[in-house]
Amino acid sequence: MEFSSGRARLKQARLAGDRRELYPHSLQFYLEPPTENVSLAEFESFAIDRLKLLKAVENLGVSYVKGNESYKTKLEAELRKLKFPYRALAEDDYEARRKDHISHFILRLAYCQSEDLRRWFLQQEMDLLRYRFNELTDSLRQKFLEHVNLSFEAVSEDLKNELANELCTSTPGFSMIKVKEQMFYKVGLADAVDLFRTRRVFIKDGFAYVPLKDVDTIVLNNYRAKLSKALALTARSLPAVQSDERLQPLLSHLSHAYVGPDYSVQKSAGKISLDQIDALSVKSFPLCMRQLHRALRDSHHLRHGGRMQYGLFLKGIGLTLEQALDFWKREFIRGKVDADKFDKGYAYSIRHSYGKEGRRTDYTPYSCMKIIMSNPPSQGDYHGCPFHHCDPELLRQKLQAYKVPPSGIAQILELVKGMHYQLACQKYFELTHDVDDVGFSLSHPNQYFTESQRLLSGAREVKKEPTNSGNSQQRSVSQESKNLSSAPTTSSTAAAAELEGLEAYFTED
Numbered sequence: 001m002e003f004s005s006g007r008a009r010l011k012q013a014r015l016a017g018d019r020r021e022l023y024p025h026s027l028q029f030y031l032e033p034p035t036e037n038v039s040l041a042e043f044e045s046f047a048i049d050r051l052k053l054l055k056a057v058e059n060l061g062v063s064y065v066k067g068n069e070s071y072k073t074k075l076e077a078e079l080r081k082l083k084f085p086y087r088a089l090a091e092d093d094y095e096a097r098r099k100d101h102i103s104h105f106i107l108r109l110a111y112c113q114s115e116d117l118r119r120w121f122l123q124q125e126m127d128l129l130r131y132r133f134n135e136l137t138d139s140l141r142q143k144f145l146e147h148v149n150l151s152f153e154a155v156s157e158d159l160k161n162e163l164a165n166e167l168c169t170s171t172p173g174f175s176m177i178k179v180k181e182q183m184f185y186k187v188g189l190a191d192a193v194d195l196f197r198t199r200r201v202f203i204k205d206g207f208a209y210v211p212l213k214d215v216d217t218i219v220l221n222n223y224r225a226k227l228s229k230a231l232a233l234t235a236r237s238l239p240a241v242q243s244d245e246r247l248q249p250l251l252s253h254l255s256h257a258y259v260g261p262d263y264s265v266q267k268s269a270g271k272i273s274l275d276q277i278d279a280l281s282v283k284s285f286p287l288c289m290r291q292l293h294r295a296l297r298d299s300h301h302l303r304h305g306g307r308m309q310y311g312l313f314l315k316g317i318g319l320t321l322e323q324a325l326d327f328w329k330r331e332f333i334r335g336k337v338d339a340d341k342f343d344k345g346y347a348y349s350i351r352h353s354y355g356k357e358g359r360r361t362d363y364t365p366y367s368c369m370k371i372i373m374s375n376p377p378s379q380g381d382y383h384g385c386p387f388h389h390c391d392p393e394l395l396r397q398k399l400q401a402y403k404v405p406p407s408g409i410a411q412i413l414e415l416v417k418g419m420h421y422q423l424a425c426q427k428y429f430e431l432t433h434d435v436d437d438v439g440f441s442l443s444h445p446n447q448y449f450t451e452s453q454r455l456l457s458g459a460r461e462v463k464k465e466p467t468n469s470g471n472s473q474q475r476s477v478s479q480e481s482k483n484l485s486s487a488p489t490t491s492s493t494a495a496a497a498e499l500e501g502l503e504a505y506f507t508e509d
Contacts, residue, residue, distance in 0.1 A: 023097035025140070026085035027132050029148050029223055030104045030230075038102060040246060047110070047254050049082045050103035054124040059441045061127050062415065062423045067134065075131055085132070109247075110254035112235040116419070117255055122227055126220055133216050138183065150222060152185040155209060160184055163202065163209065170202035171211055183212045191218055255373070263316040263365045263446040272318040274327050280317075284452035286445045287386045287428055288371060289313050291398075295382040300335030305375055305383040307346075309366050311353055316365035316446040321354045367444045368422050387412070387421040387428075404431050 038046075056078040064071040079086040085096045104125070111121035136144060138154065145152050160167065160179070167179045174182070187201075192208035195201045195218075201208040210218065242248045272280070281293040292310040296302050302310065307328075314324060328350060329342050337346070348357055355362035368385070377384040386395055392413055399409045408431040415424040426442040429435075433455055440451055 023094060023101065025144050025147050026093055026097055026100075027129070027136065027144050028101065029226055030101065030108075031148075031226065033105050034102045040250075043102075043106060044250060046099055046103040047106040047250070049084075049099070050107050051254065053078055053082050053084060054107070054121070054128070055441065055443070057124045057127050057131075058120075058420070059423060059426075062418075062420055063437075066127065066130070072131065072135070076135075086135070107254065108231065108234055109238070109241060110251045112231045112238060113251075113255060118228075118231045118235070120419070122224065122231065125227060126224060129223055130216055130220055133219055145219070148219075148222070150191065150219060152187050152191075152210070152215065152218075155184040155186060163204070166202050166204075167209060170199075170209075172200055174211070184209050185212070185215050186210075187215070187218065191222075194221075263444060272323075274323060274330075277314075277327070280449075283456065284449050286425055286448040287398075288384065288425075289445055289449075291386055292382050296331055300331050301337070303381055303383075304349075305377065305381055307349070308353070309371065309383040311350065312363055312365040313445050313449075315354065315363075317449050321351065321356065324350050324354070365444070365446050368425070368442065371445070372421055385421055385425075387416050387424040392416065399428075402432070404428070 057075065060071055060074055060078075064074070076086050083096055084100050085093050107121060111117040133141070133144070142154055155163075164176060164179050167184065168174055168176050171179070186207040187210045189196055189203070189206060189208055192201060192210055195210060195214055196203065196208055200214065201210050203209075242251065277293070278297075281290050285293060289310060292302065292306050295306070296310070311324065311328070314327070319327065325347055328346065329339065332342050332346065333339050351357045353363045371383075372385045372388050375383070377389055386398065390398070395416065396409055396413065399412065404412070408427070412424045412427050412431075415421075415427060422442050425448070426438055429438055429442065429448060429452070433452065435455065438451065440447070442448060442451075
């Protein structure tokens, strides 16, 4: 893959537009890397769009049954929005196919760098291919199978009727009606060995008669083997690619990139008072920030990693520089740090994070991926993602302390076990706010806070009938608010009124 200037890219596009034979099908196994010139701007935009698509695939795969109507409708909407190939563009979608091809190889470079990244990338690409394969028409499906050298012959209606009894008795879960409805393929035994071994297909004359629902399994197994090998080979050649100073920063960024709204812009600056933080930490902070706030109140100190993660989060929800200095100083001097030591040792780093010292960089609040993928906590630290970095039993105890119901804890731990850390946090949001569906894809702690405030202000619909678990959570919130308010603050009725005003503020665009 080469890189070109914008002008050269336009010229190349005119030439490439006539080379539609490069992408004869809207679906592919990505066996050949792109060889055309690509501008750095296009390189980055393609990669970000595919990352958004794969994140959507991950979220939908956990939130819905894969293959049901809701799953398919929402995934098609994402493909349309991001201009990737989907069923309506089956024959004439050259630009979408080109983007699909190039973006896959860019993310393959970014996600071959570790076993966890490879596993995640492989799973999402597999789910995406499954959806797109099942959406193809019969004729396009046959063309695709031939294109990837899986020449499975579709069984004609006459032959299927002739073998109906054998197909019904040899295919588990199939009735005669279902046999007539389902399409079957003649597959060589070498490709259907797993189905043959488990006696799930009818065998005749050296061929397995495989229903459509199992053909996609054969296709996906073939794709998995090819992509796994390709990722391993890419990882071995990665040092040569990383030596390009134009690519190395982009590839490093993509593996833990945040693709949501920019929370470095303080739209809510000055809208929050220090007296509100205790109550907000219980009602609207994600678990990572709630943990940091509790640790700060208990020990009156946080190490550098915790101060950076929590401090930038507070900056993102609206604390001004003056408020931040007052907040941290007030808490630290209750511990082992006197006012003079704070001014000399800690105030500079706070001003620095607000872009008032050093290179004047205005630092951005950490996204979920940055928290998950970088700077893991060590003993005595409280930063990081509790769903990723906490021992499962310790996480269970923490959730129990916050009165999350046992069934909810089981769901969260199951998501954690599958390494779906952001979805586990999303489930925590649903359980602590007593809603069935959050209606958004969580990717940033400040997004969690904003959406919580919108919901609490009535901008989002909540369950009409509160459950016992919801009531338990409300009791937990009330109790922790009382515990936190035992710290010396100037909480008052006015502060409560301000909090209501803050919730109303977050309903605004």
